[in-house]
Amino acid sequence: MAARLDELDRKILVELQRDAGQSLDEIARRVGSSKTPVWNRVKKMREGGVIRQQTVLLDAEALGFEACFFVLIRTSEHEAEWQAAFLQALRDRPEVQEAHRLAGDIDYILKVRVRNARAYDAFYQALISEVKVHNVTALLSMEEIKSTVALPL
Amino acid sequence: MAARLDELDRKILVELQRDAGQSLDEIARRVGSSKTPVWNRVKKMREGGVIRQQTVLLDAEALGFEACFFVLIRTSEHEAEWQAAFLQALRDRPEVQEAHRLAGDIDYILKVRVRNARAYDAFYQALISEVKVHNVTALLSMEEIKSTVALPL
């Protein structure tokens, strides 16, 4: 699964992460190459799944999403059927931005972005009515100190 | 700070979040408008800071980032000077993808993406040598169930 990329590929990815809107010529100039090789490599990395998606990052607060919670979940259920239902519930809820299954005594962590505390409560009530969880701790973010999707290539 | 956007603006943002690479014509068609108004609105939302950045999402595992930790931090220090140093340390470290200051007895949560467990340890040792923290708990992700940056507009 680990793609073999050379230094030029990595430089291209750094540029795309920084600004996916810039032209091929500009990227080529910055990485010390020219248009065609950059284009061929980008195409290959898209097809190979290294580049997954091109998107925009929005200002959550400006759009009214003023609350962000990290949710720690412990469960006693570990059967396949329960897990499938739980995963599907998370995937279906758009306010869940991240969901990870963990090692250790906490089983799952979620990042949930909602308009306000009331919206979080609605989410929480809906979730626990759908699937049985043993223990839930919600951590409320007071301040987003840093947020990036860029990998440190 | 809350930008006032109409239904068309929101539809455009949904499309841009889904795929920022598509053409204006295609976006216009999907949202039921035409090229110029879409372009004017996108421009305005960029200038107004609603649209922050255009970027690509990469496959972390394909690029060798196989470990992801959520780090819960408690500290006894709450002086301004300590906090400034701590924040700067987090911002300077590229493996820290997210950092939030929390309400409650846990003070901070980090999301740290690294190549392997050893790289996490190196990060951890470097961090605690720079700033004094009272208690650190690392939660290791076994599986990324869901990951999105899209806001549910």
Next chain:
DNA sequence: AGTGAAAGAAGACCGCT
């Protein structure tokens, strides 16, 4: 605030090296 046209830039492809 939306329409239609028009110029300029950038993307996508190809044959050659």
Next chain:
DNA sequence: AGCGGTCTTCTTTCACT
């Protein structure tokens, strides 16, 4: 795998409604 050229498509602007 990179170079240069070409065709095509999109972006960006503007005068009009």
